[in-house]
Amino acid sequence: MTLGRLIKELRTAHSWSQSRLASELSKSAPGYAMTREYVSRWECDRVRPGSFWLRHLAAVLEVPLALLENELKRRTFFTDVAALAIAPIVASDLIEAGFAARLGRLGPAPDAWEEKLTSYGADYMSMGAADIQRSLAGELVVIQQQLEEPRLWAVAARLMTLYAKTFPGSDGSKALVWYRMAVEAADRSGDEESRVWVRGRAAIALGYEGASLPVANLLAKQxxxxxxxxxxxxxxxxxxxxxxxxxxxxxxxxxxxxxEGRRIFDLVGSHQQTSDYAVPNWRMNVFRSLLFARLGDERKAQEAQESAFAELPDALPRFATHLEMHRGLMMARAGDGPGGIAYAQAALEKLPPEKHSLTLRMLMEEIKG
Structure with a gap:
């Protein structure tokens, strides 16, 4: 995706015209006048905004500056996958795995990759972000050597989506870049279900975290x-x-x-209880619990929490912590800020540190206000 197309998509996510974006930029940078014509030139990739306007674009479009800067520096799809994957684990191991897969055709068969997806879906629910990130990085290096088959683009897209979720949604240089690559991979697969799932999973992850909301809204609408x-x-x-x-x-x-979500859930809700690719009743109620807490609807939030606790598997204590922290948010929203913070902090401290997730940390920041 070019920088111009990204600017256009983010503008559209705000439901702004080019003139409105120009006006917002002018207000953001007193003494500098931006015009609709110049915004149009950016979006058509006729001109690239300099560092001054990149900073103001990031501010008015409510995205991290790193997202816009990385689009300027973006290399080919394959190079980005390898470069972003190197950080979590030893580079030499990744290089060895990639060449072994390419030269020896040692990568798993499509059916084996599907089995890996199932395992990672379950692992994500209980493992810490750092552990699953290291493992996924190696898998991504291997699978990129096997992408001649469209079916494996869909597998790669789902792995990338999980990998993105191991970074904070507010970190545009990591999470958002990976979500966008997952979308691109899903599109290359031609598989409609994967194209919808990748966008939807990114949208609920960002929306739940309260991060990069224009991007979340855009992907959901897509x-x-x-x-x-x-x-x-x-x-x-x-x-x-x-x-x-x-x-x-x-x-x-x-x-x-x-x-609307409740009506869809009634048709497609999952029987499987412990997979990131599933939405059973307890998980739907986790979504609803935080939503109603954010809306200040204590009755509906409590109902959702009680329903979630009634069915939540014992093997998933992290999600019990989510629900307790939603209660802390409700207390804070009701006017007891210190009490809400203390309640949420106590819930977080009961969970072993290795079980903490980035989403829980971001939720704590939201409660602190």
Whole structure:
């Protein structure tokens, strides 16, 4: 994706015209006048904004500066995958794995990759971010050597989505770049279900975290445009948009989307209980618990929490911590800021540090206000 196209997508996510973006930039940089014509030239990639305007674009479009800067420096798709994967584990191990797969054709067969996906979906629910990040990095280096087959683009897209979730959503140089590459990989697969799921999963992750909300909204809308057929991807997209609306103060829209999500869930909710690729009843209620806490609806938040606790598997204590922290958020929103913070902090401290997730840390920051 070019920088111009990214600017256009982010502008569209705000429902702004080119003139409106120019006006917002002019207000952000007193003494400097921006015009619609110049914004158009950026979006058509006729001119690239310099560092001064990149900073102001990041501010008014509500995205990390690193996201815009990285688009300027972006290399080919394969090179980005290798470069971003090197950090978590020893580079020599990654290089060896990649060449072994390429030269010896030692990479798993498609069916074996599907089995790996199932395992990672379960592992994500209980492992710490650092542990799964290291493991996924090696898998991504291997699978990129096998992408002649469209089916494996879909596998790669789902692995990338999980990998993105091991970084904070507010870190545009990592999480958002990986979400965008996952979207590109899903599109190359030609598999509609994967295209919807990747966008929806990114949307609910960012919406739940309260991070990069214009991007979350954009990806959710793209998922809905690709297919309106009920699916877990569509469910994630709708609930992601509900959280974006709640954080943005649009209570009516948030409630409307929550109800739409409930209708979709009734059709496609999962029986499988412990996979990141599943949305069973307890997990749907985790989504709803935080949503209603953000909306200040104590009754509905408590109902969702009680329903989630009733079915939450004992093997997933991290999600019990999520629910307790939602209660802390409710206390803070009701006016007891210190009490809410203390309650949430106590819940977080009960969970072993190796079970902590980046999402929990971001939730703690939201409660602190």
């Amino acid at each position: 998922a809905q445009e690709i297919s309106k057929a009920p699916s877990l991807g569509l469910l994630n997209a709708v609930m992601g948009r509900a959280h974006v609306a709640a954080i943005g103060g649009d209570r009516g829209k948030a409630l409307e989307l929550a109800e």
